[in-house]
Amino acid sequence: MTATAGLIGAITWSVQAIGQLEQQRSQKHTLETLLESSGTDQPARHSSSQLSSDEPENKTPRPQSVVQPTPGAKPLGAPGNPIVRVALLSQSPPRRVDLSGQAECRFSTGEIVQKRALERLLSERRSNLVTCQSGQNGAIVVNESSYPETVYFLNRGRGWLVINQLSLERYVASVVGAEMPSHWNPEALKAQAVAARSYALVHLVRPADSDFNLGDTTRWQAYGGLKSQSASTAAAAKATQGLVLSFQGGLVESLYASTSEIAAEAHSHLGASMSQHGAQDLAMKGLKFNEILGRYYVGASLARLKTNEN
Numbered sequence: 001m002t003a004t005a006g007l008i009g010a011i012t013w014s015v016q017a018i019g020q021l022e023q024q025r026s027q028k029h030t031l032e033t034l035l036e037s038s039g040t041d042q043p044a045r046h047s048s049s050q051l052s053s054d055e056p057e058n059k060t061p062r063p064q065s066v067v068q069p070t071p072g073a074k075p076l077g078a079p080g081n082p083i084v085r086v087a088l089l090s091q092s093p094p095r096r097v098d099l100s101g102q103a104e105c106r107f108s109t110g111e112i113v114q115k116r117a118l119e120r121l122l123s124e125r126r127s128n129l130v131t132c133q134s135g136q137n138g139a140i141v142v143n144e145s146s147y148p149e150t151v152y153f154l155n156r157g158r159g160w161l162v163i164n165q166l167s168l169e170r171y172v173a174s175v176v177g178a179e180m181p182s183h184w185n186p187e188a189l190k191a192q193a194v195a196a197r198s199y200a201l202v203h204l205v206r207p208a209d210s211d212f213n214l215g216d217t218t219r220w221q222a223y224g225g226l227k228s229q230s231a232s233t234a235a236a237a238k239a240t241q242g243l244v245l246s247f248q249g250g251l252v253e254s255l256y257a258s259t260s261e262i263a264a265e266a267h268s269h270l271g272a273s274m275s276q277h278g279a280q281d282l283a284m285k286g287l288k289f290n291e292i293l294g295r296y297y298v299g300a301s302l303a304r305l306k307t308n309e310n
Helices: 115-121 168-179 186-205 231-239 260-271 276-284 288-296
Strands: 081-089 096-098 106-107 130-135 139-143 145-147 150-155 160-167 242-249 250-252 253-257 274-275 300-303
Touching: 081 168, 081 186, 096 106, 115 130, 145 300, 150 260, 160 168, 160 242, 168 186, 168 231, 186 231, 186 242, 186 250, 186 253, 186 276, 274 288, 276 288
Parallel strands: 253 274
Antiparallel strands: 081 160, 096 139, 106 130, 130 150, 139 145, 150 160, 242 250, 242 300
8 A cells, every 4th residue: 555744754753653544545545546546447448369378267246345434634645646564574674774875864853864873773673763865866675675765764662663654656667577577478467567556556545564565575565675676567557557447436446466376376365366477468468458457357447647736
């Protein structure tokens, strides 16, 4: 799926403030402020082309896991590209930290934290907060995995949690590469980008935790930071920028899994779910990304995130 002073990566937060995610966001993100008018939505087309062998023809369930609009404030971050906070649970506990390029870390007081001091700090259990900024061309490396933009090291006295805060579109480009082989058909990658973006938006509206929107594991959707982003996944995110799945005025929590069998087993009780291998097969048969999405999320429309403040 924060306070105005902190969401874009300001380093003046207290340990207490970072835990109040919904208050920091001045109430929940809402669909009215995130999405363009539903009158501009376009259906995800259901093509009559031959079905994938991975996806036998049957009555595909309609989306059931849908977040409906609720009153609230404007989302923070750039219009059309809000901020997402990802708990790096795959890197727990953080043992080694490196900084590349212009990256630097600071305490909430503004004091710079050197790498060695930070690693010593990570061995302690007392409450603390360190904010690291990647700078324009740098990265924060946690346990040999590199992450862009802002990384928080948060300890509430129960051990360290690492949270990567970054723009939605950059996050989507990385999720596509973590969830699908980057050499797959571009239309399959685009379908994955839309599904990943829609799923992330649901967790902006409905955060998984008071400190973060969602995790980086397959419990949510896989996210690998810079290592899972490539030219092809970035192109898929850019080609579909701002597009999400909407159903009857709500935002679809676009579930997906590797194959139709896994999707059915894991998600049948929740409604529609995309088979990633099925999406690749359909793309290889010539279907466009919106046609692929139409096969799996029957009745859903493609909506677009607002790109202005109005």
